[in-house]
Amino acid sequence: MGTIVAVTGNEACAQALKQINPDVCAAYPITPATDLMQRFSSFVNDGKVDTELVLVESEHSAMSACIGAAAAGGRVATATSSQGLALMWEMLHIAAGTRLPIVMPLVNRALSAPLNIHGDHSDGMGARDTGWIQLYSENAQEAYDNTVQAFRIAEHLDIRLPAMVCMDGFIVSHSIERVEYIDDGDVKKFVGKFKTVHPLLDLDNPKSYGPLILTDMYHEYKRAQHEVMTKVPGVVLDVAADFEKMTGRKYSLFETYRLDDAEMAIVVMSSAAGTTKDIIDQYRDRGVKIGLLKPRMFRPFPFQEIADALNHVKAIAVLDRADSFGSYGPLFSEITGAVMSMKSKPAVINKIFGLGGRDYLPVQAEQVIDELIQVAETGKVEAIKEYIGVRE
Amino acid sequence: MSKKYWETLPQGSVVLEAGSSAKFKTGGWRSMRPKWIEENCIQCMFCWMYCPDMSVKVTAEGKRAEFDYDYCKGCGICALECPGKKGKKAIVMEEEGK
Structure with missing residues (x-):
């Protein structure tokens, strides 16, 4: 079972995305995440995936397009780093508050100023209060495994929250390591078919996303959002148990x-x-x-x-x-x-x-x-x- | 155990009922009230086109009808855009409660 390869963290994450074959990816390049989506765009170009790849003009637009596609009813992924994540800032909150299960590898990188492209956790830590689930990876294997598991966690019907899969910029994203890939069929079976909840494209049942909720109910929506987060650890552990059955690799909180x-x-x-x-x-x-x-x-x-x-x-x-x-x-x-x-x-x-x-x-x-x-x-x-x- | 109020809210604040904004009457925000003077109206329908809400009603024959004051917020765009007839406006703004 599986294939042993020598790949970088970015390559491994791109492989996970290829095996999952999301409906939509909207992305904008930024070091050190560029290489991840560049590899994925090759899969799109070569017909290895059916994904609609949207090449947008900024990360703000990337996350906006992901939110639209997820609300429409698609399985959605993107990837970014550092300033890119910072530019997504307001949209990160909207993705979480709207309960859209977008999965995003975040290749951790320092924030300006001074300008620096290398790895630290300033970007991910800055986004800790956006309502996203965050998983951190030690090496390329974990980045790959976490990406596969993140879809199951984010899309779980009790959860439906966006998830970031973090790995250290360059140290993991650009270093070649031994990684064990799961067979395509097993990944597909593991993540399962995407289940839509209130898709905008269900035209027989029109609905509105993003309403104005003021002083009478906002507080309650945020209370509910915290409650969903309390259910995440249980799901993370269940998904890890299934993952261990498939791969023998053990994960926990x-x-x-x-x-x-x-x-x-x-x-x-x-x-x-x-x-x-x-x-x-x-x-x-x-x-x-x-x-x-x-x-x-x-x-x-x-x-x-x-x-x-x-x-x-x-x-x-x-x-x-x-x-x-x-x-x-x-x-x-x-x-x-x-x-x-x-x-x-x-x-x-x-x-x-x-x-x-x-x-x-x-x-x-x-x-x-x-x-x-x-x-x-x-x-x-x-x-x-x-x-x-x-x-x- | 009965659910708390916040547990009954729809996931992600999605509004599942189409057209439910009609239930939310916004006319109470208004401090200036547009008044339609029919004799000065040339039926150009500019007011209907420019209204940011849907507060200019249209008859079955496609003619200008009265304002819908349940939703008109009194922004005054209709009065500004109204060409009127022979220099006389068909829509004028008046202070509410006068």
């Missing part, structure tokens, strides 16, 4: 690595988790009880599940590949939110790393673990938020 008996934990997302696991192995060999927690689903954020998984540790280092100027890193804020509900109150420190594609090096993981050992021993935190790998 987050991944833990050598965490069960750990006294200290590092929380980090995406590609940096791989480097961190290697260093954790080295410290484990020396008897240091350190483990890792890698959130996969950032929105909705699984506070209780993460609190349960970290409940036994004395100290936690949260590594953020994005910043919130004048505040802590966005992942740190969520983890401290989870810590709130714990009886044991572990010490938590925040490290900002890898902005604008700055390499996350093994030595940085070592520094973090060395500091964590001190924090766990003394219970004292010198500085909550610090930048690592910064030139001084």
